[in-house]
Amino acid sequence: MIMSRIEAPRDEDDAAAAATSGPAPAVPGTLVDRLLAGLPADSVLTDPDITTSYANDMASFCPAGAPAVVVLPRTVEDVRHVMRTATELRVPVVPQGARTGLSGGANATDGCVVLSLTKMDRILEIDPVDRVAVVEPGVVNAALSRAVNEHGLYYPPDPSSWEMCTIGGNIGTASGGLCCVKYGVTAEYVLGLDVVLADGRLMSTGRRTAKGVAGYDLTRLFVGSEGSLGIVVRAVLALRPKPPEQLVLAAEFASASAACDAICKIMEGGHVPSLLELMDRTTVKAVNDLAHMGLPETTEALLLAAFDTADPAADLAAVGALCEAAGATQVVPADDAAESELLLQARRLSLTALEAVKGTTMIDDVCVPRSRLGDMLEGIERIAAKYDLTIGVCAHAGDGNTHPTVCFDAQDPDESRRARESFDEIMGLGLELGGTITGEHGVGVLKKEWLAREIGPVGLEMQRAVKQVFDPLGILNPGKLF
Amino acid sequence: MIMSRIEAPRDEDDAAAAATSGPAPAVPGTLVDRLLAGLPADSVLTDPDITTSYANDMASFCPAGAPAVVVLPRTVEDVRHVMRTATELRVPVVPQGARTGLSGGANATDGCVVLSLTKMDRILEIDPVDRVAVVEPGVVNAALSRAVNEHGLYYPPDPSSWEMCTIGGNIGTASGGLCCVKYGVTAEYVLGLDVVLADGRLMSTGRRTAKGVAGYDLTRLFVGSEGSLGIVVRAVLALRPKPPEQLVLAAEFASASAACDAICKIMEGGHVPSLLELMDRTTVKAVNDLAHMGLPETTEALLLAAFDTADPAADLAAVGALCEAAGATQVVPADDAAESELLLQARRLSLTALEAVKGTTMIDDVCVPRSRLGDMLEGIERIAAKYDLTIGVCAHAGDGNTHPTVCFDAQDPDESRRARESFDEIMGLGLELGGTITGEHGVGVLKKEWLAREIGPVGLEMQRAVKQVFDPLGILNPGKLF
Numbered sequence: 006m007i008m009s010r011i012e013a014p015r016d017e018d019d020a021a022a023a024a025t026s027g028p029a030p031a032v033p034g035t036l037v038d039r040l041l042a043g044l045p046a047d048s049v050l051t052d053p054d055i056t057t058s059y060a061n062d063m064a065s066f067c068p069a070g071a072p073a074v075v076v077l078p079r080t081v082e083d084v085r086h087v088m089r090t091a092t093e094l095r096v097p098v099v100p101q102g103a104r105t106g107l108s109g110g111a112n113a114t115d116g117c118v119v120l121s122l123t124k125m126d127r128i129l130e131i132d133p134v135d136r137v138a139v140v141e142p143g144v145v146n147a148a149l150s151r152a153v154n155e156h157g158l159y160y161p162p163d164p165s166s167w168e169m170c171t172i173g174g175n176i177g178t179a180s181g182g183l184c185c186v187k188y189g190v191t192a193e194y195v196l197g198l199d200v201v202l203a204d205g206r207l208m209s210t211g212r213r214t215a216k217g218v219a220g221y222d223l224t225r226l227f228v229g230s231e232g233s234l235g236i237v238v239r240a241v242l243a244l245r246p247k248p249p250e251q252l253v254l255a256a257e258f259a260s261a262s263a264a265c266d267a268i269c270k271i272m273e274g275g276h277v278p279s280l281l282e283l284m285d286r287t288t289v290k291a292v293n294d295l296a297h298m299g300l301p302e303t304t305e306a307l308l309l310a311a312f313d314t315a316d317p318a319a320d321l322a323a324v325g326a327l328c329e330a331a332g333a334t335q336v337v338p339a340d341d342a343a344e345s346e347l348l349l350q351a352r353r354l355s356l357t358a359l360e361a362v363k364g365t366t367m368i369d370d371v372c373v374p375r376s377r378l379g380d381m382l383e384g385i386e387r388i389a390a391k392y393d394l395t396i397g398v399c400a401h402a403g404d405g406n407t408h409p410t411v412c413f414d415a416q417d418p419d420e421s422r423r424a425r426e427s428f429d430e431i432m433g434l435g436l437e438l439g440g441t442i443t444g445e446h447g448v449g450v451l452k453k454e455w456l457a458r459e460i461g462p463v464g465l466e467m468q469r470a471v472k473q474v475f476d477p478l479g480i481l482n483p484g485k486l487f
Numbered sequence: 488m489i490m491s492r493i494e495a496p497r498d499e500d501d502a503a504a505a506a507t508s509g510p511a512p513a514v515p516g517t518l519v520d521r522l523l524a525g526l527p528a529d530s531v532l533t534d535p536d537i538t539t540s541y542a543n544d545m546a547s548f549c550p551a552g553a554p555a556v557v558v559l560p561r562t563v564e565d566v567r568h569v570m571r572t573a574t575e576l577r578v579p580v581v582p583q584g585a586r587t588g589l590s591g592g593a594n595a596t597d598g599c600v601v602l603s604l605t606k607m608d609r610i611l612e613i614d615p616v617d618r619v620a621v622v623e624p625g626v627v628n629a630a631l632s633r634a635v636n637e638h639g640l641y642y643p644p645d646p647s648s649w650e651m652c653t654i655g656g657n658i659g660t661a662s663g664g665l666c667c668v669k670y671g672v673t674a675e676y677v678l679g680l681d682v683v684l685a686d687g688r689l690m691s692t693g694r695r696t697a698k699g700v701a702g703y704d705l706t707r708l709f710v711g712s713e714g715s716l717g718i719v720v721r722a723v724l725a726l727r728p729k730p731p732e733q734l735v736l737a738a739e740f741a742s743a744s745a746a747c748d749a750i751c752k753i754m755e756g757g758h759v760p761s762l763l764e765l766m767d768r769t770t771v772k773a774v775n776d777l778a779h780m781g782l783p784e785t786t787e788a789l790l791l792a793a794f795d796t797a798d799p800a801a802d803l804a805a806v807g808a809l810c811e812a813a814g815a816t817q818v819v820p821a822d823d824a825a826e827s828e829l830l831l832q833a834r835r836l837s838l839t840a841l842e843a844v845k846g847t848t849m850i851d852d853v854c855v856p857r858s859r860l861g862d863m864l865e866g867i868e869r870i871a872a873k874y875d876l877t878i879g880v881c882a883h884a885g886d887g888n889t890h891p892t893v894c895f896d897a898q899d900p901d902e903s904r905r906a907r908e909s910f911d912e913i914m915g916l917g918l919e920l921g922g923t924i925t926g927e928h929g930v931g932v933l934k935k936e937w938l939a940r941e942i943g944p945v946g947l948e949m950q951r952a953v954k955q956v957f958d959p960l961g962i963l964n965p966g967k968l969f
Contacts, residue, residue, distance in 0.1 A: 189675075214855060215887060217926055218661045222674065225674075372696040372699055375616060375697065401698075406698050441699035443699070463684070471703055471953065474955075
């Protein structure tokens with residue numbers, strides 16, 4: 006299925022002729038030849054040792070095929086050539102960013118073209134008056150954040166993988182992060198897109214203005230579409246002014262329900278924290294074991310709240326009082342940015358620490374109405390007991406977005422089976438509580454059977470019909486979402 | 488075309504039989520009979536004197552047809568019955584809210600069913616912990632605003648017509664208002680929808696959680712779709728905590744370009760006003776003439792800025808200094824809410840005052856990157872001179888969203904022609920400056936020829952294909968948008 010360029014030397018005339026002669030069978034060699042007819046040789050990778058390394062994102066339990074070829078486009082024209090070729094040959098295309106996704110949405114399918122957008126990584130413009138940035142899809146989230154910071158600006162979306170993940174990937178999954186409780190998710194920062202369609206045509210959506218309602222909001226349709234509708238090659242992103250440095254408070258609770266009660270009181274009280282995170286007992290213990298952070302082992306739930314307001318100390322005092330009223334056993338407000346950073350380290354270490362428990366984790370991403378967070382945590386504990394598993398929960402608690410993390414030994418088939426079953430049961434619980442199966446990680450391969458349960462048969466039918474409009478041949482990231 | 492119930496008495500058995508016997512020709516009488524088979528008699532209006540009054544929204548220059556019947560559903564089932572009937576009989580359906588729109592998006596087409604959602608006006612739920620409201624589409628914007636206020640909450644979108652317009656209409660046009668510079672438009676507050684599809688099936692989109700990425704964002708696709716994809720029968724809206732009372736500052740400038748310079752400096756300086764509005768000389772004069780407000784006639788541009796922060800006086804002082812640096816001839820900060828209200832009155836009177844100039848106005852809605860606002864105002868002045876017309880501009884300046892308002896005598900055919908031509912030329916200018924033909928009023932009938940110019944042939948083709956998915960028979964608000 007894979008043929009390197011050396012085995013099948015390029016013939017420009019043949020390839021050019023073939024490119025205009027309409028659909029042709031997708032026989033080995035032809036694909037790579039056609040790609041090379043319009044791309045620099047070093048953009049087309051065919052060595053199986055290399056292409057195999059592009060097969061997966063970071064999700065567990067998600068099958069991945071062997072790519073026929075990996076293309077690293079550098080220009081919009083490169084991408085158009087790939088899509089024209091793929092359409093002609095009816096070859097599936099799997100777009101990829103940094104492959105930090107957690108749902109298998111970027112996993113290769115057998116014989117596909119992996120389209121890695123990581124080399125299209127230019128920040129084209131940062132405008133402090135219009136408060137927009139114009140970027141290529143391969144720009145790393147942290148690189149953009151730092152660049153706009155130098156202009157006194159702020160690009161809020163901050164997935165945990167922000168030092169690696171790309172803006173294109175963030176757009177594909179509409180990713181969130183810690184900031185969302187105050188600043189919302191990626192979707193709210195995408196004003197306009199340039200998209201290469203399945204057949205290679207270029208379409209612009211949206212705008213660079215602050216407002217605009219000319220026609221259907223195709224921009225938002227593409228955000229979160231996991232590469233299944235087209236290839237984003239350029240994005241106009243909204244920026245905000247850089248807020249003051251945030252100050253963090255940690256509150257320890259003797260029960261998860263008391264912590265959830267505090268969260269409800271904080272939100273009901275009209276507070277707008279820049280971060281409101283929860284770690285359960287299991288997570289606290291895992292972090293302690295890994296990093297010896299000296300968190301009290303008696304802690305059943307640790308709440309972290311932050312404010313980036315004009316007077317964060319006053320806001321922390323008000324929230325601290327609410328935590329105490331809800332039964333916090335200890336409330337520790339940071340005095341400065343350095344102390345705040347220390348308090349956040351525990352949260353940042355959570356997933357690594359949970360991974361260390363059993364070697365492998367499955368990170369769920371169920372979001373419930375925040376008023377149901379207590380029920381969610383209680384239910385997860387029940388599920389962990391039922392399946393005899395360690396399930397740690399850290400949560401973007403202010404959003405009701407939990408990451409129940411199932412710790413298991415992937416070498417143990419029975420434990421692996423129980424892990425997968427508990428993972429599903431957690432999604433079922435989320436739906437029962439009026440929530441969604443995915444708050445920010447996307448559906449990918451991992452949750453596609455669950456999508457239908459969440460959105461129902463009519464919704465599913467309409468979603469499939471929309472997919473059909475943009476991808477009539479079904480070549481764009483097939484097997485994902487549906 | 489119109490036949491009242493008395494002329495064609497209802498026969499329940501016949502109607503029920505007809506309803507299950509598949510498509511039938513749309514002969515007069517049949518439509519009303521079928522509707523009455525599933526609706527209370529007082530929900531179906533057929534008196535031409537009454538139905539004619541539902542023909543138009545508030546736009547000038549937009550053709551409107553004669554409705555065959557006006558239906559005022561009270562339940563989701565009522566709406567489903569209307570859509571099933573319309574699908575069977577292939578009759579166009581024009582959904583309407585309060586008909587305060589300014590693009591003809593709610594104008595009737597000949598022989599259509601006008602589906603007025605105004606009787607579905609219940610606020611079903613307000614939840615201060617989850618910060619959501621669940622409403623029917625006919626809820627008036629101001630009624631919702633006041634109701635959530637009582638819970639310490641805030642529903643920001645505030646179109647000028649907020650005392651009349653409905654949430655369903657706001658969703659249909661993704662409407663904005665004065666608050667958008669800080670709080671964004673309606674689109675950012677719609678979490679989930681229940682939609683009756685063209686064939687009467689019910690579909691739920693989105694969620695009630697703070698985050699969610701399960702499948703394509705069909706919620707956003709419906710927001711701003713001007714009733715052309717389905718009928719919104721229920722919406723889950725995001726709310727914010729009620730901010731502190733805002734304090735307003737007025738700054739007078741001796742030139743529009745100085746005012747625009749101040750706007751750029753304010754935004755570049757990282758300020759986040761809760762309102763940043765501009766009135767040009769023509770508007771100031773019109774308001775003075777109408778209401779004798781004593782605004783200095785020497786004012787070439789009046790800027791209003793407001794802050795609803797913890798320390799609005801400090802923010803106003805900073806912004807006032809920027810205005811002075813940009814050449815403001817006078818800066819007047821309000822001391823309290825009452826004074827702030829007085830300053831805002833001039834802005835609120837703008838459109839009424841401009842209407843008084845010549846009897847009729849055409850209100851444009853061009854949004855440009857805010858850095859191009861100065862060029863936009865200069866260009867509008869040039870266009871006014873070219874067509875020998877009075878064109879007043881008030882603008883949501885912080886968003887770059889201008890409302891150039893062409894004042895003309897509708898009895899004068901030549902002046903009317905010039906008004907229409909200048910209106911179009913203003914849209915052309917907006918596009919040249921990197922803007923959009925509509926920031927918040929929508930495309931409707933008024934701007935549909937311009938939509939293609941803005942989004943291009945590929946975009947238009949894909950938008951039409953999306954329409955086709957949801958409305959294969961073309962019965963939903965036909966002739967709008969495209």
